[in-house]
Each structure stands twice: as C-alpha cells, then as structure tokens.
Amino acid sequence: MLIQLTYASRTSKTLMPDDLAAILVASKRNNARVGVTGALCLTNGIFLQQLEGDRTAVSLLYHRILADPRHRDPAILDFSEISSRKFTQWSMGSLSSLESNRAIYLKYSRSASFDPYTMSPTTLRAFFDEIMYNAAWVA
Amino acid sequence: MLIQLTYASRTSKTLMPDDLAAILVASKRNNARVGVTGALCLTNGIFLQQLEGDRTAVSLLYHRILADPRHRDPAILDFSEISSRKFTQWSMGSLSSLESNRAIYLKYSRSASFDPYTMSPTTLRAFFDEIMYNAAWVA
Amino acid sequence: MLIQLTYASRTSKTLMPDDLAAILVASKRNNARVGVTGALCLTNGIFLQQLEGDRTAVSLLYHRILADPRHRDPAILDFSEISSRKFTQWSMGSLSSLESNRAIYLKYSRSASFDPYTMSPTTLRAFFDEIMYNAAWVA
Amino acid sequence: MLIQLTYASRTSKTLMPDDLAAILVASKRNNARVGVTGALCLTNGIFLQQLEGDRTAVSLLYHRILADPRHRDPAILDFSEISSRKFTQWSMGSLSSLESNRAIYLKYSRSASFDPYTMSPTTLRAFFDEIMYNAAWVA
Amino acid sequence: MLIQLTYASRTSKTLMPDDLAAILVASKRNNARVGVTGALCLTNGIFLQQLEGDRTAVSLLYHRILADPRHRDPAILDFSEISSRKFTQWSMGSLSSLESNRAIYLKYSRSASFDPYTMSPTTLRAFFDEIMYNAAWVA
Amino acid sequence: MLIQLTYASRTSKTLMPDDLAAILVASKRNNARVGVTGALCLTNGIFLQQLEGDRTAVSLLYHRILADPRHRDPAILDFSEISSRKFTQWSMGSLSSLESNRAIYLKYSRSASFDPYTMSPTTLRAFFDEIMYNAAWVA
Amino acid sequence: MLIQLTYASRTSKTLMPDDLAAILVASKRNNARVGVTGALCLTNGIFLQQLEGDRTAVSLLYHRILADPRHRDPAILDFSEISSRKFTQWSMGSLSSLESNRAIYLKYSRSASFDPYTMSPTTLRAFFDEIMYNAAWVA
Amino acid sequence: MLIQLTYASRTSKTLMPDDLAAILVASKRNNARVGVTGALCLTNGIFLQQLEGDRTAVSLLYHRILADPRHRDPAILDFSEISSRKFTQWSMGSLSSLESNRAIYLKYSRSASFDPYTMSPTTLRAFFDEIMYNAAWVA
Amino acid sequence: MLIQLTYASRTSKTLMPDDLAAILVASKRNNARVGVTGALCLTNGIFLQQLEGDRTAVSLLYHRILADPRHRDPAILDFSEISSRKFTQWSMGSLSSLESNRAIYLKYSRSASFDPYTMSPTTLRAFFDEIMYNAAWVA
Amino acid sequence: MLIQLTYASRTSKTLMPDDLAAILVASKRNNARVGVTGALCLTNGIFLQQLEGDRTAVSLLYHRILADPRHRDPAILDFSEISSRKFTQWSMGSLSSLESNRAIYLKYSRSASFDPYTMSPTTLRAFFDEIMYNAAWVA
Secondary structure, three states: OEEEEEEEEEEOOOOOHHHHHHHHHHHHHHHHHHOOEEEEEEEOOEEEEEEEEEHHHHHHHHHHHHOOOOEEEEEEEEEEEOOOOOOOOOOOEEEOOOHHHHHHHHHHOOOOOOOHHHOOHHHHHHHHHHHHHHOOEEO | OEEEEEEEEEEOOOOOHHHHHHHHHHHHHHHHHHOOEEEEEEEOOEEEEEEEEEHHHHHHHHHHHHOOOOEEEEEEEEEEEOOOOOOOOOOOEEEOOOHHHHHHHHHHOOOOOOOHHHOOHHHHHHHHHHHHHHOOEEO | OEEEEEEEEEEOOOOOHHHHHHHHHHHHHHHHHHOOEEEEEEEOOEEEEEEEEEHHHHHHHHHHHHOOOOEEEEEEEEEEEOOOOOOOOOOOEEEOOOHHHHHHHHHHOOOOOOOHHHOOHHHHHHHHHHHHHHOOEEO | OEEEEEEEEEEOOOOOHHHHHHHHHHHHHHHHHHOOEEEEEEEOOEEEEEEEEEHHHHHHHHHHHHOOOOEEEEEEEEEEEOOOOOOOOOOOEEEOOOHHHHHHHHHHOOOOOOOHHHOOHHHHHHHHHHHHHHOOEEO | OEEEEEEEEEEOOOOOHHHHHHHHHHHHHHHHHHOOEEEEEEEOOEEEEEEEEEHHHHHHHHHHHHOOOOEEEEEEEEEEEOOOOOOOOOOOEEEOOOHHHHHHHHHHOOOOOOOHHHOOHHHHHHHHHHHHHHOOEEO | OEEEEEEEEEEOOOOOHHHHHHHHHHHHHHHHHHOOEEEEEEEOOEEEEEEEEEHHHHHHHHHHHHOOOOEEEEEEEEEEEOOOOOOOOOOOEEEOOOHHHHHHHHHHOOOOOOOHHHOOHHHHHHHHHHHHHHOOEEO | OEEEEEEEEEEOOOOOHHHHHHHHHHHHHHHHHHOOEEEEEEEOOEEEEEEEEEHHHHHHHHHHHHOOOOEEEEEEEEEEEOOOOOOOOOOOEEEOOOHHHHHHHHHHOOOOOOOHHHOOHHHHHHHHHHHHHHOOEEO | OEEEEEEEEEEOOOOOHHHHHHHHHHHHHHHHHHOOEEEEEEEOOEEEEEEEEEHHHHHHHHHHHHOOOOEEEEEEEEEEEOOOOOOOOOOOEEEOOOHHHHHHHHHHOOOOOOOHHHOOHHHHHHHHHHHHHHOOEEO | OEEEEEEEEEEOOOOOHHHHHHHHHHHHHHHHHHOOEEEEEEEOOEEEEEEEEEHHHHHHHHHHHHOOOOEEEEEEEEEEEOOOOOOOOOOOEEEOOOHHHHHHHHHHOOOOOOOHHHOOHHHHHHHHHHHHHHOOEEO | OEEEEEEEEEEOOOOOHHHHHHHHHHHHHHHHHHOOEEEEEEEOOEEEEEEEEEHHHHHHHHHHHHOOOOEEEEEEEEEEEOOOOOOOOOOOEEEOOOHHHHHHHHHHOOOOOOOHHHOOHHHHHHHHHHHHHHOOEEO
C-alpha cells in the first residue's frame, strides 16, 4: 500500500551546514534503497518532512528517524493512503529557507513564524501540493 | 487553527485622508506582529474588512477594533476555518473607492449603493475572491 | 437578499420601434434607482426578462410591470437566490431579435419558434448564462 | 410544470374572524378549480402562503391576490420547481395562530416575533416541511 | 439572517452559585427580548456558549458579553449561517457540570479535561448536536 | 487536534495472561493521564490498537510503545483527524480472542487468520466501527 | 440491459369494462412470455403505463402497442436504465380509478385532473415509486 | 419539455447513395418544421440517430420512422430530458462512414464492428458528445 | 487486498444431486483453507458465484475453477475491491433453485428466465445484497 | 458491455527479444479479430496488461493467456465497466522498459522496483491514464 506520512521535529542543536548536508546525503542513500521519496523543509530549527512509499517501509524509516539524536519532539502530523507519489524526482527534495519561500510559509501558517506543529492535515496537504510548483529548492 | 473573520462597521465621523492613512499604518504594524493578514474596503462611510490568521489572534484583533472609537455599529458577517490564506502579500491590503471598483461592488450588493451589512456569507466569500484579481488597490 | 426573477409576457399590441425604445429608457431609469439589473429579449411578440437585485425591490418592480398595459399574459418562470449578479454592465441589457441570435434561441427552445413560456428553470438559467457571451446585443 | 410559490403580505386592516373565514372559503373554491393547493399562516397581521400547482396557474392566482385590497406589501419569497405537492389534503390549509405554534415560528425566525419577510428560501422550505407534521391547524 | 456564534471565555474569578444564577437570569431576560436562543456550559472555570439568532442581534449580544468583567480571554470559536435554531425551548439552556456529563465532554475534547478553546468548528457542531439529546441540563 | 492512530505490532514472546493484564493496567493508567482512549485486540500474537486523543499526545504515546521491548515489528496502519472519539467508555478497551469474535475478524481480513498488517485504512475504520457494537469485550 | 419505458396514450373510444379486462388478459399473457413487467393506470380516458424489462423486448412491446387501434396519441414520457425491477409481482399491475387513488393523482399532477402528458420524468418516477405502496390496485 | 431520443435500426435493403440522399432531404425538411434537430450515422447497414426537441414532437417523429419500410428492427436505446440541444447547426447532421471515423466507432463499441444495439445509454451519450467535435461529417 | 469476483459458467452436463453435493463439499473445504467466502446459485444449468477474499487467492481459485471440466463458458462478470465481506457465515453458501427464489431472479434479470451473463455489475451487486436477506438457502 | 481487465503475470523464462516480438504479433492479430484493445508493459520479468473490449471477449482472451506456458502466476488486478476505450490506436500498445519510463513506474509503485502485484485498482487506473500521455512506447 502506497502512503504518505508527514511529521515535524525540532533540531536538537543548532545545525551547521555540514550537518544538514550529511543528513541529506544519508537520507537520499537510505530512501532510494527502500523506495521512499519525499520532501524536507528546515526552517527556524524545525524539520517538516513528507515521506512517500510502502506503508511498512515508511513506518520503518520514521522509527529510525525517532532514534536519531538530532531530532527532538517528533510528532506525526498527517498520514494517508495515496494513489501515486508527488515527489518522484527526489529520493528527498530539500526546501531552502530563503526569503523567497517566506510567502509560502505564511500562506499556510497561523502565525508569522513557520510552525508546522499547529498545521492541520488539510493545510499540510495544500502546503506540499504548492511547494512542488512554487518553492525554491536546494539543488 | 487558521480562520477568516469578516466584519463591517461604520466610520464614527467623516474620515480625513490622514485618518485612513493612520489606520492603515497602525493596522499593518499590528497585524504583521500577530500574523494576521487581510483586506480592507472603505466605501460610503462603511468599513468591510476580512482578517485571516490564528483563531485566537483574529479574535483578539477584532476585540481591539471594537474598542476603537472610530468604528460604530460593528457586526460579524462571516467566519470560517480556512486551509490557507488569500491575502499573503499584504498585512492589510486596502481597496480604493475609485469609480473602477463600482461594478464589483454592484455585482455583490443587493442595492445600488454598497451595503455589506446585508451581504450573505456566500456572497462575501465570492466578493473577496473576486477583488484579489479584479479590483484596483491602494498601493 | 440577492435574487433573480425571470418572467415572460406578451406584447399587448404590435410594438413600434419607438415603443421599445421608450420601454428601455424607462426601464433603465427605474432600475438604476432601485439597484435592479438584468436582460430583456423581445422576439415574436414575447418579452423574456431576467431581473436581478434585492428580493423586495425585484418583487416591487415585477408588480409594476404587471400593471403596465403593454404586457399581457405575464408568468413567473424562474426565481432563485443568487450570490452575485450576472448583468452588472446594464441596468437593463436588450437582446436584438436579429438572425444572429436565432441559433441560440433554437438551442434552448423545444420548438422551432422561440417560446419561453415552456422553458424549464434549468433551461432558462443556461440560456441567460449563454447570452452573456454569445448573443448580439442592442447597443 | 409543477412549482411552488411562497409569498408574504400584510393585512391592509385588522381582519375580523369573518374576513379570514371569507378569505378561506373563496381561496378553497378558487384553488380547487385551478388545481392549486397550499398552506396559509396569518400571524401578527402578516400572511405567509405557499401555493403549489401548475406554473401558469400559480402565477395567475398570485396576480389575482396582488389585486386584492386586503393584501399590502406583497413580496415573492421563494419559487421553485417541485416533483410532487406537499399539501394535497387541502386546497388551502390554514395554520392557527395559537400559542402552540409559537415554538415553530421562533425556530425559523431571526427575531422573537414572526417575520417571514426576512426568511431565506432555505429557511422557508424547512418551515413548510415542519408544519406538515408538527403544527396545529385550523380545521 | 439566522446565524449561530459559539465562543469560549474564562470566568474572571471563581463564580459562586449566586453569580451563575444571576448570569442565567440576566441572560434569559436579555435574550428573549432580542430573539436570541442558545446553550451555556460552565466547566472548569470555562464558559462555552452557543448563541442563535439574527446576525446583527447576536453580534450585539456578543459585544456586550465582551464588556462584562466576569468574562476573560473571550474567543470566537465558530460562526455559521443556519436555516433553523436548535435551542428553541430555552432562551438560554444551561448544562450542569455534573459527573454525568463528563463522558460527553471527553468525547469531543482532545485532552482529559474539557478545553473548548482547542475544539474545531466541526467538533463544536457535533458537541452541540449531541448535548440536545444526551446531556443533563440544569432545570 | 483530535486524531486516531491505528498500529499493529507482534508480541516479542508468547505473552502470559499476567503480561497482558500488566499491559492493560499500565495502558489504562497512562492513557487516562494524557487523555488518550482506544481499543486493543490481541490475536495470534498480533496487537492491533486504535488510539484516540490529541495529535501530540497520541504521537508521544506511540513513541513510548515503540520503545517497549514487548512490541516487535510495529507499523502505523492508519491515522486521521476525527471530530469525536469512539471509545469514551474505556481508557483502553480490550477485545477477547474468543471464538465469538472470529466471524468479525474474518469479515475484515483477506485471509482465514487475522492479519491486520494487510488491512487497508478503509477496512480498519469499518472494523473498529463494528467492534463497538458486535464484539465480545474483556471486562 | 434492464430498462423502464413510460408512455401515455388516449383510449380511442370509451372503453367498456370488458375491453379493459381483455387488454389486461392479453397484456399479462404477452408480457410474461417476453419477461416484461409493469403497471398500468387508466383514468379519464388516458393510459399511463410503465414497462420494465430488456431494452429490446420493451421496444418491441411498445411498437406493438403503437399499432393497436385502441391507443391514440401515444407519447414516450420517460425511459432509463434500471438495476432492478419494481413491479415483479405483476406481469402487469392495474391501478383502479377509484376515489381512493385521487389524492395520489393530484400529488403528482399540475392540474386538478390527471394529465400524465405534462408530467416530467422526475415526477413520473416519484409517482410510480409511490403507487407501489400507497395505491389501491385492481386485483 | 426538451428531450433527446436515440434509436438504432437496420436498413431493410442495401441503400443506394440516392436513397440516403433522399432520406436526408426528407429528414431535414420534416425536422425543421417540427423543431427537431439531431445527428445520423449510417454504418454497416445500421442507422444510429439522435433526435432532439419537444417530447411530443420527437415521439411523433420516431413513430413515423417506425412506419417507414426502410427501417427494420428499430429499438429505442436512450431517452432523457436535456436542458439544451447539442446539434443546433443541423436539422439533421449526417456522419460519413469514412475510414476517418473508424477510430471513434471502435472507441465506443464493444466489438471491432460498429454495433450500437449493444451500446449503453452512458456510452451513447459519450459517443454523441465526441462526434460533435472529432468526427468527419457529410456536408 | 480484499476483493470480490463474480463469474458465471454453464454446467457441462446435467448435474445430478450428487454432483452438486460433491461440488459444495469440495468448494467448502478448499475455500476455508484459503480464506475465500461466497455464495453460489445454480439455476437452469447456469452457475453464478460470488467469491470474496484476498485478490491473489481469489484469482487462484477462479483459475482452478476454469480447469474444472464441469464448467463451460466461464465469464468474469464483476470484480471490485471491498472493505469487508458479505458472506462470512459460509465458506460457500448455496442458493436453492426453489420456486420461492423465482421472484428475486426475475427482479434482477432482463428476461423471464435467469440469465446472469447479461446482468450488469451494478445489477449483480444489488442481486447479491438482496439474497443475503430475502432468499431461501440450501442448509 | 464494454469493460477493462488488468492482470499481471511473470514470464516463465527469460524472454528473448524474438519471444516478445512473437507475443506482440500474435496478440495484435488475435485482439483485432475479437475487438480487444489495450496496453502491455514488460519490466523485470513481469507482464502488466490492460485489456479493453466486450466483457465476454475479454474473459475468453484472458482465459487463453492463462493457458499460455509463457505466463506464470497470473492474477487479476482490476476489472470494471467503462463507457469508452482508452487505447483505440493499438490493438495492443507495448511500453518500452527504457530508463525514460522509470520515473513513471516509481510514481505508482510502493517500492523502488516495479511490482504491479501490489498496486491497488485505483493506482492501476491512474497508471494507465498517465502512460497514455507520458510514457515512451515501443513503435
């Protein structure tokens, strides 16, 4: 069964550019092997990630993330069966935290700063649909 | 929770251009701080404003407007949960009362003069959807 | 409340061009004052008119038309709440009875000649939607 | 075509019991002949009546009511195509204005006193559906 | 226009039984006069109230509540057009805070203690639908 | 936000009656404190559990279950926003694995033996709806 | 393909009881052989019949009726694919024209006398649904 | 009432080009007079025709076709109320049986050769919608 | 994945009561082992069977039936994903061909004799829903 | 009745290019004769094929494929009534297993390698809709 799982977590310490690069490299290698795709936003010390793939494989990957000390306060925000993937071009796309993405963050947030922990499942789906087309991505 | 609240009020006295400018400056400063966005029409001595943001923050802002002596006869006209904001480019956009907006006002009003107090929630939502694209805005 | 009322009537005698011009002049003056907009077709001695505006104002206007001796056999054909007006550019648009409108009349009529008295509410709404875009109007 | 038309009017003077009885007698005789059925409420000097029947026959009957000097301020409140009648047991049922009907009036009114002029088409349809089953009728 | 407005507030001090009785007496007197009906829950020092009536009358009443020093942290939680009222038997029904209502509170709350400030509009409507039939009311 | 999360896991060793009793006692104590309710089935060495409550509280509880050595192969099977809880009578109801529940298991399973790991979200929701009314529960 | 066809026709001359009995006997014999079921009303010299069965068989039967000199002015009123039959108890049920069926006729007619030629497909379907349960049938 | 009726028939003998031309000339003359429009396909000795117009006029026309010895095995395939006509440019359009129309025939047929007798009402409506735009017509 | 597959076949020779009994005994033994449930009708020498279970298991079972020389002219009539089974009380229920089931057969057949080969998927689903409750079953 | 049947099978041995060419030649010849169209993907030793045509003809064709020793582990994955065909340009289109189709395979697969046996009916329909427009086809 093909599903998507969306979760948020906080970075356990201020991440250095090298840390994020390492996360992405590891993420892409692991995801490709188990057929998981998705997108990752890191803004204000908060990760917001949508994972797509087999229901069991995504659960396993999420459980491995829980055990990673770089993630604090993990919370499942959304989960649903899907009939096809959205992010097939990346094993894991990464959204830059540049100024150009601010308007998108505001459009789906209840407050001026980006706080995915309070976003409803409906809002999260609209957010990930929009970033496919309108956001600036880290290459 | 992300919601929109739409209300109307009457200007307590004839507003001078400076008054309106002051309202907009204050409105933009306050809204940006609490993550509220929206649009404001001032026509025939009637304010019609749509506020978007966190349910609690919008309630607080509306309650502060009630206490402002420049507003008379305030009335809540519409309120609903939304999955994303419409007016992300403004902390508060302001519609000019120029001739060019008259046809839009007529399209959604039951009478020849603009009277938002009698507009239904459905009509108000259609009105704010349309002004996003077709109305002339004060810069 | 914003509503539309559609009615048909027969001309009580053969109308001269001057009669129709007079009807239109009076209609535009009266409608503008009470915030009623709409469209008028006069074909084969039958008036078909859609009025849009406040529920009470449209009722009043229709009652005045009933008292006008130029209208015979008046009948209400459709009436419904609307969230916005269709005919904001005219206080009363008038459709010419030229050849170029014949195909539109046929599309919505059950017989070869135009007979609005037999058109259902659904057909009438489709008819007025189409004439907005495809019909030839009297200037 | 089978339709229902709902209108309100005010009594032009205080009606005596004999006036109302006369209205009902005439109403029943006229309606039966032209196949019109319906229900009539008279409360606080306001008539609220729903007529059911052929589109042309109901228009004609409504036009005759307009000409009756006992009705002031007539206004069409609702009109729609129906697939069957609701009030087949009466050529014209009449709702008593007894205390027992007060709760029903309040349920569908925006104010403490019964004011059908402000009721929306949706509210009017729910009102007439309910009185079929729960209201006290004049025999 | 008939609408419902639901809001929550906190009691500004611990209310004595006499305070609540006084609130209810005043509430019923005021509401009846302006045609507002509804229901009131007071649990854990939080008021949750649904008001039904004319859009303007309910706005006015809510604005008067805002000015009442016994209410702190007022917040509008839901608002929508309705075609009929739910609480016609009370000008203001009051839900007891007895043990017997606990299961209902839990059913619609995200936490073990009743916290209407976090209830979504959908949950609030389901809550008020249920209490009509299953809750224990203060006489 | 009120959500439900459904997961399956395998018992890491054959559970003794005392183990299950201990799980239930701990589960009820923990759940009540954080406002989580739900239902638990233990059949053929597989746990199937539906948790209801605040989105963050349920995530936290699920993460604690993951760390419990009695659970192997945990997998999230379903997750969705709900407007009210289903299992308010239990902090955690427990379904017996008696013969009398076999027909229910078969009705929602693709094979003769109960295997929740292959049940779709739609099937899982229908299963939990049914057990509310038709299953035999451990007291 | 299973379909229903509804038509009306006028009796070419005043039918004697023996004529109608003969029609029914022949109708039942023919219908049973080709698997057509249905219902027949004869009121005011108008036949209204609904035929159910295979698309080709019903067409053939209707074409044979057209050739029968006892039917004048035949007109197809409705036709649609159905997933099951309504009138399985009769090869052809026959509705009596007794007083007791008058209220049903009025409920679905636009005029005081029964005139199926003017009934819409929607009204005809509602009519045949109702007579299954509420009409008086000829044995 | 505006309806469409779709039927098929077989040509009683091999039609010569002159026969078809004669059919079309007669068809156009008759249809124009009674306000019937439509489209005609003649392929493999099978007519498939959709007629649009007044319910009574279409019935009459179909009954006249039944009596025409050039049609064998007539069968009504579809019939429904419509709110507007599709084929207003022709009193009767005629589809050529050229190669260029073969792909369209295949798309809506269950077999390699065109057999409208087996096409469902849904398929027939999709077929006539498509030929409006994509088929090659006889001038 | 839980699915249902419905097929028909003809008996290759006249079945003796012992043949049918043998089919049912084998069917029940095989189905129970692979978790397939369902219902079987044998009428006029035609089998109509609905199988429920895992998509792969049902395919395998159907393929085995194809290889059974007692079945001629097998044809898949319907197939769809289901969220739960209908026939959990039987590994294979069997409908008697008694007179008492005739009315049910007629209700869903286009002809007087039962011919499942021509029944649409929609009709087949309605048929199997009905026989659960209204048909006479072989013990 | 027009239906589509989708099935998967494994190649019983590694297919040589000549084998596949022979399969396509035979497939096209057989399909054209019986009016079956469709599309075929061969990737990783798995056939995924969608067949469109008459319900009986598709069943017969599928049964013949079952008897072909080049197919192992056949399984019906989807089946539904359709109102028109998708693949009218091919009697059997064949999707290349080139790199350029990989992204499409991933989009609809739960794992990194293409495994149609686990794809749901909904996913399969979306997959065949997409390949019509975006996939690279073998000429």
